[in-house]
Every structure is written in structure tokens, then in C-alpha cells.
Amino acid sequence: MIELRDIRKVFNEGKPHALTAVDGVSLVLDARAVTVLQGPSGSGKTTLLSLVGCMARPTEGRILLGDREITSLPERFLTDVRRRTFGFIFQQFNLVKGISALENVMLPAYPLGEHHASLKKRARALLDLFGILPRESSKAEWLSGGEAQRTAICRALINDPQIIIADEPTAHLDTKLSREFMDIVGRFKAEQKTVIIASHDPLVYGSPVVDRVITMRDGKIEAAGR
Amino acid sequence: MGNWFERQRNIIDFTLSSLVRRKGKNLALLLVYALLVFLLASVMFFTHALRREASFVLQGAPEIVVQRMSAGRHELIPARYLGMIKGIRGVSGVRGRLWGYYFDPFSGANYTLMVPEAFSHGSGDVIIGQGIARTRLVGPGDVLSFQRYDGTPAILTVREVLPSASELVSSDLIVLSENDFRRFFGMAPGLYTDIVLTVRNAKEVATVAGKVQKLLPDTRPILKSEILRTYDTIFDWRSGIIVVILSSAVLAFIIFAWDKASGLSAEERKEIGILKAIGWETSDVLLMKFWEGAAVSLTAFLAGVLLAYVHVFFTPVMLFEPVLKGWSTLYPSFKLVPFINPYQVATLFFLTVVPYTVATIVPSWRAATIDPDSVMRS
Structure with a gap:
């Protein structure tokens, strides 16, 4: 369970161009469920997602991961929580160019000091699971949109996270690939993982695998979807 | 770990x-x-x-070289100085050296002519450095011709070429007999270029040098350590x-x-x-x-x-x-x-x-x- 208590995030605080991206959000996100943050561009979905995923700290408010309050943790501990608990799938996929799909998948686990051979084996198993093992040695820039996304999904799963966070995952995919992605989300759910997605794609928030849709506007929750 | x-x-x-x-x-x-x-x-x-x-x-070089000075310049040193230096306590050996420079217009280079302590060849023979052998295209048995101080030709036969191991300092060297050297430069007997001395106790080198200077104020003792420096x-x-x-x-x-x-x-x-x-x-x-x-x-x-x-x-x-x-x-x-x-x-x-x-x-x-x-x- 993730609990957000009166979260506020202001960028460039105290400056003339200060921007309040999230404004007083209180929310409880269920574990082992698929939650979609829906809303127009600039509604604060991505910011809220990055706060939940320990990528940024709120200006005000507290975030609890289970019983643990994570907002006040020093950077080192926050990073540790992030890499052991969360798997991220970005809008642009954000694969590192010039290295192979396999290396991209292994990348998040490098600093953890796992034995190289066993890490490689796990990464290959994931690529196999998502049907892109034949492309393991292809460089990131040579992968098609669908392959790149599946590589990004494998990368998000390499540290076996409990929570998967996806930011506009279907923004660069056609309908078929978008449906495929939601099937994968269904698999995550079946594996008892928590999935939080920010999207304004009806294919995502209208999908039957989604348990809850939270609508945001102007940094506030418009509808909590319960 | x-x-x-x-x-x-x-x-x-x-x-x-x-x-x-x-x-x-x-x-x-x-x-x-x-x-x-x-x-x-x-x-x-x-x-x-x-x-x-x-x-x-320089390891084998003498501990002290004594040069005579005249008007601030290096001057030939008389043989009688040898006896005077020998009398200084601590000096184990003393020897007069003969050496000089010769400009060879043929190669445009300066050669160093030197008389060794014991020359194994006879009059009219020379041992030369690798550099001279290279520029003058000569080897053992060949003849080298130079001009003496008075313009007369000096015909010298090459007997040996010095090994390349010492070439750093012997490249331009011509080793010859005392007689040939004196005739070459017109140097009278009883005069040397400088005097070298060996000292029994290495710790006394500076003291001996001081004594030489005191005894012969017109000389300049040069220590091996100074040359190395x-x-x-x-x-x-x-x-x-x-x-x-x-x-x-x-x-x-x-x-x-x-x-x-x-x-x-x-x-x-x-x-x-x-x-x-x-x-x-x-x-x-x-x-x-x-x-x-x-x-x-x-x-x-x-x-x-x-x-x-x-x-x-x-x-x-x-x-x-x-x-x-x-x-x-x-x-x-x-x-x-x-x-x-x-x-x-x-x-x-x-x-x-x-x-x-x-x-x-x-x-x-x-x-x-x-x-x-x-x-x-x-």
C-alpha cells in the first residue's frame, strides 16, 4: 500500500516562474492492483508518479510505502528503495543508445553487485519471456517501437520490483502494440505486482485489467475512482 | 567483498x-x-x-685535476709542479696529462687529441673514436692526414677504433703518443696540459684540493664530483x-x-x-x-x-x-x-x-x- 498525505510539489519555488504541479493530493494506492492516473497534459500525473517512485521529493506532505515514511530518507537510502522496490517504464523508453538490448536490461542491476553471469542469465530469461531474445544483441537504436518498449519493460523488471510505474507507456505505440502492453500489465497483476500508470490513452484507462482510474486536473484529484 | x-x-x-x-x-x-x-x-x-x-x-676518472691559470685562462702547467704536488700529504699518485683540440676543416668538427698513460702503439700510430671513423671513412690500417701547428702535414696510421660502448665521450677522440702530440702542437717538453692526482682517502679530496691551491696559487683544482655535477x-x-x-x-x-x-x-x-x-x-x-x-x-x-x-x-x-x-x-x-x-x-x-x-x-x-x-x- 502506498499512502500520500497532502502532497504538494512546486517547481522553482520562490521564483517568479514557480509552478505548482501537484497541489494537496491525499491518496491511498492499493497493493497488487492496477491504478491509472488519467488527465490532460500538465495535470500533474507524471509529477505525482515521480514522487511515488522516489524520483523526486515533495515540497510538502508525506509519502508512506507500507509502514515506512520515505520522504525524509537521505538520497542514498531513497535510491536504494527506488531500485529495489520500483521498476520504471518511461514514455520515451529511455534506452541507452549504442549498447545492446541485453545490456540495457542488465543496467539497473549493475550497481547491486550481482554476479555477471547470473545477471546475464536472468536478463536473457526476461527477454525470452517477452519474445525478444533473438534481438538481445541488437543495439537499442535498431529496435522497433514495440521491441524497444518490451526491452524497457524487461529493464523495469530486472530487479524484480514489487511496484511497476509506467509513464504514458502507449504514447509511441500503435493500437495493436498498446493492447499487447495492457496484456503484459495483466500478467503483472496476475503475478501480484502493483502497477501505477499515468496515461490519457483510453486504451489504457478503459482496459479491463485496470482496477482504478484516478482523474487529475491542475495538480489536484478530480475523481478518485472508487 | x-x-x-x-x-x-x-x-x-x-x-x-x-x-x-x-x-x-x-x-x-x-x-x-x-x-x-x-x-x-x-x-x-x-x-x-x-x-x-x-x-x-667518469667512474674511472681521477679525483682531482689541477690546471694552471693565467689571466683567468687555462695555461700549460710546468712538470716541476708534479714534484711539488706529490709532496702533499694524502696524495697517492700524480701524473701530467697531454690533451688538446684540433679543428678538422674536412669534417667541420673539433677532435680531442689525447696522450694516454700507456700507449700500446708506436710513433705515427693513432687510436680513434667511432665518430671520426664514420666521418673520415677510415678503419684500422688506414691513414689520416692532419696539419700540425706549423703547417706541416702529420700522417698518422689508424691502429684501432675505440669501442662504441664509450662513444658518448670518445666519439671525437684521437689517442696518440706523447712524441707525436708534442710535435703536433709544438709543445715543449716539461709542459703538460694539466695534472691529475689520486688521493688515498676519498674523504680527504677537498682538503687535498685546498692544499694544492695554497701551495700553487696559480692553479685551479677541479674535483670529479664537480665534473659530475x-x-x-x-x-x-x-x-x-x-x-x-x-x-x-x-x-x-x-x-x-x-x-x-x-x-x-x-x-x-x-x-x-x-x-x-x-x-x-x-x-x-x-x-x-x-x-x-x-x-x-x-x-x-x-x-x-x-x-x-x-x-x-x-x-x-x-x-x-x-x-x-x-x-x-x-x-x-x-x-x-x-x-x-x-x-x-x-x-x-x-x-x-x-x-x-x-x-x-x-x-x-x-x-x-x-x-x-x-x-x-x-
């Missing part, structure tokens, strides 16, 4: 593949870097080896010239390296953002950048030092020979004994590898402290 080792290994693995990704940039950097290390290490090795060579040659100064001065010339290259490299190492491209910044977003700590990114800098600079350092070693000890040192070696126009061509001074290599290491590695880390540290969510917002 195993975890630590694997972490390093994984990050090094990624670092190396990162370097390969930007091969154009890194290869250019590596080449320039290695070239600079090569130049600096060449000067260093060469100067040091020459200095060692000179000190080897002069050699050192000459080589230091010569290598200094090269280093000054190279300093512009060093400066150019510093600018180049700083630009390449410190200027992170937008792509590299984005990459650091991605790494942070997928769970890398700032310290992991810095570790990666450290290995990147270390890999480039260590490779360049090793390549440069190795090339310099080959250049100095196994090739004719084409680049610096004319400046660092040779007294006259006859350049000695001898093989230096390979020798590396660990202190010098360590100095070069700390002057090249360490600054570069630091230069790579600092800008990355700035980039690595950005919030990971910048990737999501980009």
Missing part, C-alpha cells in the same frame, strides 16, 4: 562498452594523450640514461630546453583534454539521467566516470611510456638526439643501456593520469547530482 568486486566488474564492463560507443572521440583523445606521454617520457628516459652513461664513464647540469639544462619547447604541446593537450573530458555532451547528460532514473546512485555514476577516465589515461600512459622506451633504447632517438647528445658536430651513435627510474615514472604518472581522471569526474559529479525525475520530465 564478492559483491564489491562484482559491482566494480559490472560497472567497468559498462564503462568499456561506453568507451567503444564513442570510439571516434576516445580514440582521438587516446592518440593525442599517448603522444604527449611519449614525448615527455622520451625526454625523461633519454636524459636520465645519458646522465647515467656519463657517470659510468656539471654533466648533470648540462643534461638538466638540455632536457629543460626540450620541456620548454614541449610546454606549448602540453598546454594544447590540457585544453584539448579538459574540453573532451569535462564537456559532457547533451547525450551523455541524458544518459546519466537515465542511469539515475533506473536506480544508479550518484556514487555509481562517479565510479563509472572514474573508470572511464582511468581506462583512457592508463592506456595512453602505458602506450606512451612503452613507445618512449622503445624510442630511446632501441631506436636512434631521432627526435631529440641533436639537442640532448653530442659535444661537437660528431653525434655519438651508441646504444643506451635500458634503465627506468621508478621515481620518474611515478612523477609522470601523477602529472598525467591523475589530473585527467579528476577532470573526468568533476563535471560528471555535477551532472550526477541532478534529480532522476528530470528524465521523466524531458
